[in-house]
Amino acid sequence: xxxxxxxxxxxxxxxxxxxxxxxxxxxxxxxxxxxxxxxxxxxxxxxxxxxxxxxxxxxxxxxxxxxxxxxxxxxxxxxxxxxxxxxxxxxxxxxxxxxxxxxxxxxxxxxxxxxxxxxxxxxxxxxxxxxxxxxxxxxxxxxxxxxxxxxxxxxxxxxxxxxxxxxxxxxxxxxxxxxxxxxxxxxxxxxxxxxxxxxxx
Numbered sequence: 289x290x291x292x293x294x295x296x297x298x299x300x301x302x303x304x305x306x307x308x309x310x311x312x313x314x315x316x317x318x319x320x321x322x323x324x325x326x327x328x329x330x331x332x333x334x335x336x337x338x339x340x341x342x343x344x345x346x347x348x349x350x351x352x353x354x355x356x357x358x359x360x361x362x363x364x365x366x367x368x369x370x371x372x373x374x375x376x377x378x379x380x381x382x383x384x385x386x387x388x389x390x391x392x393x394x395x396x397x398x399x400x401x402x403x404x405x406x407x408x409x410x411x412x413x414x415x416x417x418x419x420x421x422x423x424x425x426x427x428x429x430x431x432x433x434x435x436x437x438x439x440x441x442x443x444x445x446x447x448x449x450x451x452x453x454x455x456x457x458x459x460x461x462x463x464x465x466x467x468x469x470x471x472x473x474x475x476x477x478x479x480x481x482x483x484x485x486x487x488x489x
Contacts, residue, residue, distance in 0.1 A: 321437045328464045329427050336363050337489040340424070342481050344370070349476030357481070361421060381407070383417070416449055423453050424481070426467045450474050459486065 338361050345354040355372040365384040379392040381403065388403035390410055400406035403417050419429035426443050428435070438444035438455075442465055446453040456469035470481040 318437075321441055322435070324441060325428075325435060325437075325443060331464050332425055332427060333422075335488050337361065338425075339487045340483050341485040342483040344482070345480045347476075347478045349478075359424075366417075366421070416451075419449055419451075423448070423451070423472070424467065424470060424483075426455055426458075426465070462486070 340357075340359050342357045342359075343354070344357045353372065355370050358367075358369040360367045366382070368379075368381040370379045380390070382389045382391075383403040387399060387401045388406050390398040390406055393410060398406060398410055400409070404415065407417075408414050416429075422429040423446065426446075428446065429448060431449065433446060433448040435443050436445040440458070440460060442458050442460065443455050445455065451472055451474045453470060453472040455467050456471055457467075458465045459468050466483075466486050468483050470483070472479050472481075
């Protein structure tokens with residue numbers, strides 16, 4: 289029996305979108321945009337210690353919830369903390385190569401060798417965590433992906449691994465730019481993420 293959706297607001301932190309049509313571009317312009325994206329990825333991928341604070345809202349097509357998300361990435365180790373605004377109840381996921389620990393749902397920590405398996409079992413949510421760390425930064429994860437670009441030359445949409453991710457706004461004054469609003473969808477799951485703070489170390 290699956291637990292309520294609200295605690296997972298945290299992970300979903302990663303997506304909601306009905307991608308808007310991309311402007312038609314000439315071949316040379318498209319190549320230049322892809323080259324600029326590849327340069328962003330070369331700059332950001334090696335920076336594997338970072339954190340963000342965001343507001344998130346998530347829906348599974350029937351139920352939904354909202355809260356705040358704190359995501360800390362330290363190399364292969366990560367921590368997600370979600371707090372609901374009304375109850376103040378916290379949900380924490382810590383993980384890495386040695387497995388994952390989910391706290392705040394039961395009196396005891398819940399553990400599994402796979403974070404994805406743990407989330408699916410305890411929350412009924414199927415989230416590609418390895419891909420999320422790339423998507424939330426506006427990067428492509430490993431494997432086939434389709435990119436669309438906005439008039440600002442930054443990605444406006446990304447389709448990968450069955451997810452459609454839309455980048456509604458960017459912190460364009462950062463070098464390199466980082467997403468500010470990320471919406472994503474893989475029916476029936478839909479998520480909105482409004483990032484209030486980025487910190488790269």
